[in-house]
Amino acid sequence: MVTRRNLLQSALASGVLTGASSLFPAWAKSATNGNTGIFEKAGNSFDLTVGHSAVKIGGRSGHAITVNGTVPGPLLRFREGEDLSLRVHNTLTEDTSIHWHGLLVPFYMDGVPGVSFPGIKPGETFEYKFALPQSGTYWYHSHSGLQEQSGHYGPIIIDPAGKDPIEYDREYVLVLSDWLFAHPHEIFAKLKKNSEIFNYQERTFPDFLSDVRKNGLGKTVNDRAMWAQMRMSATDIADVTGAAYTYLINGHSTQDDWRAIFDIGERVRLRIINASAMTIFNFRIPGLPMQVVAADGLPVRPVETDEFQIGVAETYDVIVEPNRMSAFPIVAESIDRSGQVVATFAPSKDMRAAPPTLRERPILTHKDMAMDHASMSKTDHGSNAHKGMNHEHMAHKMPADMAHGQTHNHKRGVGVDMVAAMPTNRLDEPGLGLENVPHRALTYSQLRSLDANPDQRQPERNIEIHLTGNMERYMWSFDGVKFSEVTEPIVFHFGERVRVTLVNDTMMTHPIHLHGMFFDLVVDESNFKPRKHTVNVKPGEKLSFDVTAEHVGDWAFHCHLLMHMHAGMMQVVSVRAQTAQTRMHDGHMSTPTKDDHPPAMEHKAHPPAHQHGGKH
Incomplete structure (x- = not known):
């Protein structure tokens, strides 16, 4: 059987890629133009133009900020080890960037303006030049203002230099996103006035009666009173919902019906990228099991599941093996279940899958507050939301076996409406709303790296960082300090091993992304922890990851919910080279090692094997 993979390998061997464009995943330049191959051209040198474009999605016309005129932008496909030249031309009347x-x-x-470079001015061209020390499924997007929300994003595939550890016969790239017909700054302004403006799923009187029948009158009344005192809603799951969003797969809404074709018996690789601005998706293909084979671009030991929650900016690769002549719905449902996008996966282009009914919306619980009824009853509810949530009870402690510890000053004020009294590790939970589904749902604790972690040292110190906010005022921050008020970066010393502990003091899930480095998510103490660049931190959760400070420079560290980052939930991690004979760990002296001294300040495009995010 001649497959895309066979022909692609032949094309790569002969160096003729332009003629093979039709062999790449079925794609849509936009919903208007239909499915077309989008591979740009042969070689490792590209011109990318950022500009304004008209699009038509779900039968409606809109305005987008695009890369080369498409939503999503063009698929960029490279090979591990290549040296790239990417010239980005800005035709906007405002600055832009690509991260x-x-x-x-x-x-x-x-590509982060104000952190790593000044941005690309209107009418100017910036040339990105770097090498590729890794392989896998990734993506690119603007880091300027709210342009990402308007369509400025696209997928990247990097094929491995050697044999791919993941075997497959056919592949498709699925870019999930959320589309606004309104201007994103208008949406942000509305959220600042009323953070629940798009929550059309508030609990009703019939819900109250249902809870009374289930839990009794007293317990139900107390529960409602508690939520009222905190001035919060138990259905406040997502800031921007299906009331404003049209959800997309590859630029197509459910109405536009993006389709992928398979032959029975094939191993089909789906590369799933959550390129949305604000939407955490629950992804499933009803009736078709999935084998998760990669997370955030890096191979993992295969895990079979039926559904998984994918945070903003995460990627998952899965293998599916359809064994019957059926049209399967590919479903990406928003975390609050206010909307979904459905595509068709079928053995014939004439078949269409029926979209499933939206499932019942989830409800926040006391566990999401990092407390229970008992602790709640002992607190003093005042006019200030969460005033009595036992702020001082939660001492900031470092593990006893850490040589050095650090806790950032946790500022309390109008920007912090809650501090989790009893945060818990929730890595063995599949995510909000998936706890009781009648099928398998993936958890982080199930993931194991296919290869051993490259740096197996124990962390030298622990840094604890709190995810903080005031949902009513729509204020978001780390440790109670928004980005515009941060005076010092988070400092990593070159070569050191650091354990970063994140404590979510809010009742929202935050996808946290660290630029420039992969981290090992502490699901256990083995040497096969999943290596990721983004992690979903659930409400009231406390989790840790270990990271090696191997890339000198200043790196953005932020919540990938775009409007949370825009509101201030971002800091800078500064990896600093060591040149002195001693180093200071935030007030603690330690003896330098031979690894403290990098050969030069310049960031190496080809890091040694232990620095690779991919195979080594």
Whole structure:
């Protein structure tokens, strides 16, 4: 059987890629233009133009900020080890940028205005030049203002230099996103006035009666009173919902019906990228099991599941093996279940899958507050939301076996409406709303790296960072300090091993992304922890990841919910080279090692094997 993979390998061997464009995944330049191959041209040198474009989605016309005129932008496909030249032309009347999400590039090529470079001015061209020390599924997007929300994003595939550890016969790239017909700054302004303006799923009187029948009158009344005192809603799951969003797969709404074709018996690889601005999706293909084979671009030991929650900016690769002549719905449902997008996966282009009914919306619980009824009853509810949530009870402690510890000053004020009294590790939970589904749902605790973690040292110190906010005022921050008020970066010392502990003091799930480095998510103490660049931190959760400070430079560290980052939930991690004979760990002296001294300040495009995010 001649497959896309067979022909692609032949094309790569002969160096003729342009003629093979039709062999790449079925794609849509936009919903208007229909499915067309989008591979740009042969070689490793590209011109990318950022500009304004008209689009038509779900039968409605809209305005987009695009890369080369499409939503999503063009698929960029490279090979591990290549040296790239990417010239980005800005035809907008405002600054722009491109961040290569998950790629291990020099910090000055990372594309974050104000952190790693000044941005690309209107009418100017910036040339990104870097090498590729990794392989896998990644993506790119603007890091300027709210342009990402308007369509400025696209997928990246990097094929491995050697044999791919993941075997497949056919592949498709699925870019999930959320589309606004309104201007994103208008939406942000509305959220600042009323953070629940798009929550059309508030609990009703019939819900109250149902809870009374289930839990009794007293317990139900107390529960409602507690939520009222906190001035919060138990259905406040997502800031921007299906009331404003049209959800897309590859630029297509459910109405536009994007389709992928398979032959029975094939191993089909789906590369799933959550390129949305604000939407955490629950992804499933009803009736078709999925084998998760990669997370955030890196191979993992295969895990079979039926559904998984994919945070904003995460990627998952799965293998599916359809064994019957049926049209399967590919479903990406928003975390609050206010909307979904459905595509068709079928053995014939004439078949269409029926979209499933939206499932019942989830409800926040006391566990999401990092407390229970008992602790809640002992607190003093006042006019200030969460005033009595036992702020001082939660001492900031470092693990006893850490040589050095650090806790950032946790500022309390109008920007912090809650501090989790009893945060818990929730890595063995599949995510909000998936706890009781009647099928398998993936958890982080099930993921194991296919290869051993490259740095197996124990962390030298622990840094605890709190995810903070005031949902009523729509204020978001780390440790109670928004980005515009941060005076010092989070400092990593070159070569050191650090354990970063995140504590979510809010009742929302936050996808947290660290630029420039992969981290090992502490699901256990083995040497096969999943290596990721983005992690979903659930409400009231406390989790840790270990990271090696191997790339000198300044790196953005932020919540990938775009409007949370825009509101201030971002800081800078500064990896600093060591040149002195001693180093200071935030007030603690330690003896330098031979690894403290990098050969040069310049960030290396080709890191040694232990620095690779991909195979080594």
